[in-house]
Each structure stands twice: as C-alpha cells, then as structure tokens.
Amino acid sequence: MPEPTPVLPEVLAQIHALPTSSRPLIICDVDEVILHMIAHLEDYLNARNLRFLNHQYRLTGNIGPHDTDTPLPADDVKRHLHTFFDEVSHQQEIVPGAETALKELSTDWDIVLLTNLPGGHNKPAREKLLSGLGVPFPVVTNSGPKGGAVAALSAQRAQPVVFIDDSPTNHSSVNASLPSSVQVQFIADARFRANMRQEDHIDLLTGDWQETANFIGDILR
CATH class of the missing domain: 3.30.210 (Beta Polymerase; domain 3)
Known part of the structure; x- marks a missing residue:
C-alpha cells in the first residue's frame, strides 16, 4: 500500500485561503470527470x-x-x-449531467474542485470555463498524487468526505492518506472505464453523473 502523500506548500496555501466550513465535503477532479479530456x-x-x-x-x-x-x-x-x-483547456466540453448533479449535491455538501494542472498556470482559464458551464466551485490546483491535498482539505471537517477522480494513482494515494473517505472513480470515456479493474478501496466505479449523485445522496440519508 502506498505511503501517505504530503501536501505541497503551494497547494496548502490555496487550501488555507478557502472559507472554513463544517459541512460534509465532496472533493472532485475536473479532467475526465467534469470536463471531457x-x-x-x-x-x-x-x-x-x-x-x-x-x-x-x-x-x-x-x-x-x-x-x-x-x-x-x-x-x-x-x-x-x-x-x-x-x-x-479553455474549451473543453462538459461531461453530460455534471453541472446538474453537482448543483443538486451542493445543497447539502461543500464542493471543492481539485485538479492537477502542469504548473497551475492556466488555472484562471479553467475557473472561467467551469463557471461559465454552471460549475462555479472553488478550484485548487495540485501536481502529483492527491492524497496529501485531500487530507488537508478534509482537516477539521465533519465526515463524510467523498473523493471523485478518474486516476487509479490518485485513488491509491487518497486511500493511503485518508482511508475514511468515500471513493468514487469516475471515468467518462467508456473504453478506458471498461479496462479499469475496480480496486477494493473504490466504493463506486462509474461514468454516469446521475448514478454518482444518487450514490452520494444516499450517504447522508
């Protein structure tokens, strides 16, 4: 099992700038989850x-x-x-149903978008695109495995915490750093999803936002 991943200083600075909250939290990737990649x-x-x-x-x-x-x-x-x-990155198309599902979930959950961007230099373009597509949630840019960033985002938060991402590497990292999280592996492309083996720490493997919203909604119920 991978070792817990430390959070990078530049990522921690972005996390500390977010408003404090005690609501349950969804930490959601962008590429191949909200936006087609x-x-x-x-x-x-x-x-x-x-x-x-x-x-x-x-x-x-x-x-x-x-x-x-x-x-x-x-x-x-x-x-x-x-x-x-x-x-x-400024013109990626949205995965069908993402904006509706996230808007519904935001009634009961805080949502933070945690995305790996090379150098983070096109973060403003990504924020503008997402907001224009009806996904106006805070964006935190990371590089490398996401376990440390997820653990830092979850500190002082009430459980549950849901992590949504396509990457098996990121899910393994989160499982090592925050094993109490609920892990949804979302892969929009059916060809790549069909070749993905669902690991034991993955609670849901899907490419459907309605299924994702129903699954997460059931957590609080």
Missing part, C-alpha cells in the same frame, strides 16, 4: 499523427505514432500535455 486529447494527438497505443489508464508509455507501436519518450509526452492544456 480523453476525447479532446485524442483529437489533439490525431492532428499530430499520434494515438493512444491502448486504452489502459496511463499516458507515459501509451502514446505513439499511428504507424508504430513504439511509445514516445516520457519527455515528449510531458511536452505534448503542456501544449494540450495551453491550447485546449
């Missing part, structure tokens, strides 16, 4: 004669040219991800 990234890659080599949940080692099965070096993948976020 895989579909947009696939379009970006196709335009550069690149593709996903398979539908396994990773990027490094899983992106390469159309005419070969040889993956790009890790540095090239990182460079493409930076370019992708610079070019596309």
Whole structure:
C-alpha cells in the first residue's frame, strides 16, 4: 500500500485561503470527470499523427505514432500535455449531467474542485470555463498524487468526505492518506472505464453523473 502523500506548500496555501466550513465535503477532479479530456486529447494527438497505443489508464508509455507501436519518450509526452492544456483547456466540453448533479449535491455538501494542472498556470482559464458551464466551485490546483491535498482539505471537517477522480494513482494515494473517505472513480470515456479493474478501496466505479449523485445522496440519508 502506498505511503501517505504530503501536501505541497503551494497547494496548502490555496487550501488555507478557502472559507472554513463544517459541512460534509465532496472533493472532485475536473479532467475526465467534469470536463471531457480523453476525447479532446485524442483529437489533439490525431492532428499530430499520434494515438493512444491502448486504452489502459496511463499516458507515459501509451502514446505513439499511428504507424508504430513504439511509445514516445516520457519527455515528449510531458511536452505534448503542456501544449494540450495551453491550447485546449479553455474549451473543453462538459461531461453530460455534471453541472446538474453537482448543483443538486451542493445543497447539502461543500464542493471543492481539485485538479492537477502542469504548473497551475492556466488555472484562471479553467475557473472561467467551469463557471461559465454552471460549475462555479472553488478550484485548487495540485501536481502529483492527491492524497496529501485531500487530507488537508478534509482537516477539521465533519465526515463524510467523498473523493471523485478518474486516476487509479490518485485513488491509491487518497486511500493511503485518508482511508475514511468515500471513493468514487469516475471515468467518462467508456473504453478506458471498461479496462479499469475496480480496486477494493473504490466504493463506486462509474461514468454516469446521475448514478454518482444518487450514490452520494444516499450517504447522508
């Protein structure tokens, strides 16, 4: 089992700037949960004669040219991800039902959006897009595994705490840092979701926001 992850100082500063509250908390990822990412990234890659080599949940080692099965070096993948976020993050499309479900849940829950952004430099564009799509909740930008940030966001909070994310790495990190949290693994893309094995610490594996809202609503009831 992974060790608990420390929270980065720059992330902790964002968390300390949030209003204090004792309400139950939903900590929700953005990419491939609220906003489509895989579909947009696939379009970006196709335009550069690149593709996903398979539908396994990773990027490094899983992106390469159309005419070969040889993956790009890790540095090239990182460079493409930076370019992708610079070019596309201000126009990503919303996953159907996300805004309605989150609005309903916000009646009883505080909601914080915890998103990994390279360098965090396009946070304002992301906040503007989300707000315009009806998802006006606080955005905290992180890098790396999210366990430390989730534990810090949850400090002094009443239980329960729900963590929604697509990444198995982030879920493992949260399970190590805050095992009392309820973990929802949400993957909008059906191909990648079908290849995901549900781990024991995952309470719900889904790609449907109505199912997610019903599941979370039942927690308080």
